[in-house]
Each structure stands twice: as structure tokens, then as C-alpha cells.
Amino acid sequence: MQKFSISLLIFIGALLAASEAGISSPIIGVLTQEVYVDGLISRHFDNKTSYIAASYVKYLEGAGARVVPIWIGRNRSYYDDLMRKINGVLLPGGATWFNQSNGYADAGEHLIHLAIELNDQGVFMPVWGTCLGMELLVYKLANETEHRINCEATGMAVPMEFKEDYKKSRLFASITDDVVDTMVKENVTYHWHQFCYTEKDFERDLLNETWRVMSLNHDWNGVEFISTVEHIKYPFYGVQFHPEKPLYEFTKTSIPHTAAAVLSGQFFADFFVSEARESNQSFSNATEQARTLIYNYKPEYTSILGSSYIQQYLFTNVEMEIPEIPEIPDEGGNNDGGSSGGYIPIVVPGGDGSTTMPLLSGLLLTLVLLSIN
Numbered sequence: 600m601q602k603f604s605i606s607l608l609i610f611i612g613a614l615l616a617a618s619e620a621g622i623s624s625p626i627i628g629v630l631t632q633e634v635y636v637d638g639l640i641s642r643h644f645d646n647k648t649s650y651i652a653a654s655y656v657k658y659l660e661g662a663g664a665r666v667v668p669i670w671i672g673r674n675r676s677y678y679d680d681l682m683r684k685i686n687g688v689l690l691p692g693g694a695t696w697f698n699q700s701n702g703y704a705d706a707g708e709h710l711i712h713l714a715i716e717l718n719d720q721g722v723f724m725p726v727w728g729t730c731l732g733m734e735l736l737v738y739k740l741a742n743e744t745e746h747r748i749n750c751e752a753t754g755m756a757v758p759m760e761f762k763e764d765y766k767k768s769r770l771f772a773s774i775t776d777d778v779v780d781t782m783v784k785e786n787v788t789y790h791w792h793q794f795c796y797t798e799k800d801f802e803r804d805l806l807n808e809t810w811r812v813m814s815l816n817h818d819w820n821g822v823e824f825i826s827t828v829e830h831i832k833y834p835f836y837g838v839q840f841h842p843e844k845p846l847y848e849f850t851k852t853s854i855p856h857t858a859a860a861v862l863s864g865q866f867f868a869d870f871f872v873s874e875a876r877e878s879n880q881s882f883s884n885a886t887e888q889a890r891t892l893i894y895n896y897k898p899e900y901t902s903i904l905g906s907s908y909i910q911q912y913l914f915t916n917v918e919m920e921i922p923e924i925p926e927i928p929d930e931g932g933n934n935d936g937g938s939s940g941g942y943i944p945i946v947v948p949g950g951d952g953s954t955t956m957p958l959l960s961g962l963l964l965t966l967v968l969l970s971i972n
């Protein structure tokens with residue numbers, strides 16, 4: 600009995616110690632993104648100005664985290680306040696130019712600089728960038744000097760091509776040989792981007808001294824590009840591919856869903872969520888936390904309307920507490936997807952008829968699909 604009580608005490612003590620060092624179920628902010636003017640979302644939903652592809656939310660949830668949406672179009676004090684309550688930030692992929700005001704890139708500017716400030720103050724704040732998110736991270740840390748080149752890497756499922764010293768990184772320090780073996784042999788990573796960073800670009804402005812490049816890949820034309828990076832000083836990580844898609848997106852036949860691809864995607868989710876567990880920040884109280892979490896919103900089944908995302912969370916300016924509509928220039932990429940890879944959008948019975956796309960806009964959608972990152 601006494602022995603039992605002692606081990607119970609030790610157990611409780613260990614739990615308390617663990618809770619001081621970090622948090623077992625971290626809360627990660629996922630940045631929203633502006634919807635494309637006159638795109639699929641604005642044709643089907645009233646007043647929705649931003650979205651999060653639900654696959655990013657599931658990706659984090661599937662590794663034990665909870666998610667809060669981070670709004671676009673808000674002022675510095677909003678981001679500053681939120682960044683002192685969450686345990687990490689995920690910058691998702693998508694399609695937007697970095698020069699669009701009040702959108703993804705402007706919000707990312709605040710988040711990335713606040714993450715730098717917090718880490719400099721000794722507050723651990725990890726940031727993960729997927730595809731366009733990785734591009735934004737590198738761009739902002741390069742003080743907005745453009746280093747991307749054009750490349751062709753849409754709909755490409757390829758193995759990891761690790762660099763020799765990849766095990767020196769934090770990201771791959773504890774990866775097992777079995778997983779590495781699978782990653783280098785099977786088509787586990789799914790790429791969908793038209794911009795690439797190369798090792799040569801990274802030598803300019805010495806980005807190679809602040810970022811560690813762990814893997815490379817080759818686009819459809821054989822152009823070598825950087826596919827995995829981590830910052831040397833800050834807990835910032837970037838992947839040019841989409842680890843969430845093999846797990847949670849089923850809109851293109853080119854997305855791999857093999858056991859190997861799922862295992863690989865899960866590796867990246869598990870890594871980032873365990874990074875976020877090192878953070879000990881929290882909301883001021885349970886009510887504030889509950890009102891902020893993504894559970895307050897319901898995702899829409901958008902692939903059935905022709906989107907390249909199975910489900911999306913869609914937000915209005917009222918939900919984001921933005922007083923007026925942010926200025927979104929009528930240009931840039933379209934996130935709204937057309938059909939491709941054999942996926943046929945379904946016309947919803949009883950829908951308003953606008954689901955049947957006129958030929959021209961169908962063609963345009965297919966064209967702008969190429970700019971999804």
C-alpha cells in the first residue's frame with residue numbers, strides 16, 4: 600500500500616514537472632488565407648473572405664494538438680496578443696501573392712516577426728511553413744528579398760532525397776532508419792508548386808548560413824530545388840511538399856495514399872506537435888480558450904463543388920472581427936481548384952445552378968490551378 604502511494608506520488612510529481620516544462624496538448628494557430636475574388640468560394644458562399652483547408656487542422660489534431668484559426672486583416676495588437684497564448688504557428692500552403700494587402704503575407708509578416716521577438720526573449724515559439732508557408736518564412740527572414748525561381752512541380756509524388764548530414768538537424772535527429780528507408784524508396788512526398796528555392800539562391804545574401812537544408816528534390820524538368828529546411832537559430836521549419844495531403848486530401852489521383860506516404864506525413868505532424876509541446880504559453884482562462892478554438896466553426900464539404908480541398912473552414916469578416924472588407928486585388932493564384940486528376944465536380948441537386956461552370960471560367964480555373972502552391 601505504502602509502496603503504491605509512493606509511486607503514485609512520484610507519478611503525480613512527474614506529471615506536475617511535465618506540465619511546468621510544457622503542455623501535453625498544445626494549441627497551434629493556423630493562419631487563414633484570403634479567398635480569391637470571384638472564385639469558387641465566393642460563387643457558392645455569401646460573405647466568406649478567408650479560409651483554412653481542413654486538412655491542416657486534421658493534420659495537427661491527428662498528432663495530438665488543438666487548433667485556433669489566426670485571422671488575416673487584423674492589426675499588430677491582435678497578433679501580439681494571440682502569440683502570447685498559443686504554442687506554435689502553422690503557415691499553410693495556398694495561392695496568394697506576397698504583395699496582396701491585408702491578407703496571408705501581411706499577417707505572416709506580423710506572426711514571423713513576433714515569433715522571432717518571442718524566441719529572442721526566451722519564449723519558445725515554433726513556426727512551421729508548408730509549401731507557400733515555407734516560401735513566406737524564407738522570404739520574410741530574407742527581409743523580403745525574392746529568392747524564388749519558377750519551376751514545375753505540380754502533382755508530383757517523389758521520395759525524399761536527403762542531404763548527407765540531414766541527421767544533424769533537429770527535425771530528423773531522432774528519425775528511425777526504418778522510416779528513412781521508406782522515405783527514400785517510396786513516393787512519399789507530394790508536391791504542388793510553381794516556385795522553388797535552390798541551394799544556389801540560398802548562397803545569395805548568405806541564406807545558407809541561417810537555414811539548414813536537409814533535403815532536395817527535382818522538378819518535372821530535372822531542376823534541383825530545396826524541399827526541407829530548418830532555421831539554425833530559431834525553431835522554424837519549412838517543407839516545400841504537402842505532408843497533410845497523403846493523410847487528408849483525396850481530390851487528385853496523383854496524391855499518394857500508400858502506407859508509406861501516410862507514415863511519412865505523420866512523421867512531420869508528430870515532430871511539429873512535439874515541438875509545440877515545449878511551449879508553456881496558455882490562454883488567460885478556459886472561457887477565452889474555448890471561444891477561440893476552431894471547434895466554434897464547421898468545415899464545408901467543398902470538393903463536391905469542385906475545390907481541390909475536401910473540406911474548408913470559411914470565415915466572414917464579421918467572424919474575423921474585421922470592420923471593413925480587406926482590399927484583395929483581382930490577381931494572383933486561385934485556391935479554389937478546378938477539376939484535375941480525374942476528379943469530377945458534382946452538381947449538387949437543388950443547388951442554385953451556378954455549380955455548372957460555364958466553359959470559359961472552367962478553363963480559367965484550370966489555368967489558375969497551376970499557381971497553387
Ligand SMILES: *[C@@H]1O[C@H](CO)[C@@H](O)[C@H](O)[C@H]1NC(C)=O
Pocket residue numbers: 645646
Ligand atoms: C452577407 O452580408 C450582407 C451585408 O452585411 C447581409 O445582408 C447578408 O445577410 C449576409 N449574408 C449571409 C449569408 O450572412
Ligand SMILES: *[C@@H]1O[C@H](CO)[C@@H](O)[C@H](O)[C@H]1NC(C)=O
Pocket residue numbers: 674675676677920
Ligand atoms: C486593433 O484592433 C482592435 C479591434 O480589432 C482595436 O480595438 C484596437 O484599438 C486596434 N489597435 C490599434 C493600435 O489600432
Ligand SMILES: *[C@@H]1O[C@H](CO)[C@@H](O)[C@H](O)[C@H]1NC(C)=O
Pocket residue numbers: 696697698699928930
Ligand atoms: C504582385 O506580384 C505579382 C507577381 O509578381 C505581380 O504580377 C503583380 O503586379 C504585383 N501586384 C502589385 C500590386 O504590385
Ligand SMILES: *[C@@H]1O[C@H](CO)[C@@H](O)[C@H](O)[C@H]1NC(C)=O
Pocket residue numbers: 740741742804805806
Ligand atoms: C535582415 O535584416 C536583419 C536586421 O536588419 C539583419 O540582421 C539580417 O542580416 C538581414 N538578413 C538578410 C538575409 O538580409
Ligand SMILES: *[C@@H]1O[C@H](CO)[C@@H](O)[C@H](O)[C@H]1NC(C)=O
Pocket residue numbers: 756757784785786
Ligand atoms: C514513383 O513514381 C515514379 C514516377 O511516377 C514511378 O516511376 C516509380 O515507380 C514510383 N516508385 C514507387 C516505389 O512506387
Ligand SMILES: *[C@@H]1O[C@H](CO)[C@@H](O)[C@H](O)[C@H]1NC(C)=O
Pocket residue numbers: 801802805807808
Ligand atoms: C554559403 O555560401 C557562401 C557563398 O557561396 C559560401 O562562401 C559559404 O561557405 C556558404 N556557407 C555555408 C555554411 O555553406
Ligand SMILES: *[C@@H]1O[C@H](CO)[C@@H](O)[C@H](O)[C@H]1NC(C)=O
Pocket residue numbers: 619721879880
Ligand atoms: C514558462 O517557461 C518560462 C521559461 O522557462 C518561465 O519563465 C515561465 O514562468 C513559464 N510560464 C508558465 C506559465 O509556466
Ligand SMILES: *[C@@H]1O[C@H](CO)[C@@H](O)[C@H](O)[C@H]1NC(C)=O
Pocket residue numbers: 883884886887
Ligand atoms: C478570461 O479572459 C478574457 C481575456 O483576457 C477576459 O476578458 C475575461 O474576463 C476572462 N474571464 C474570466 C471568467 O476570467
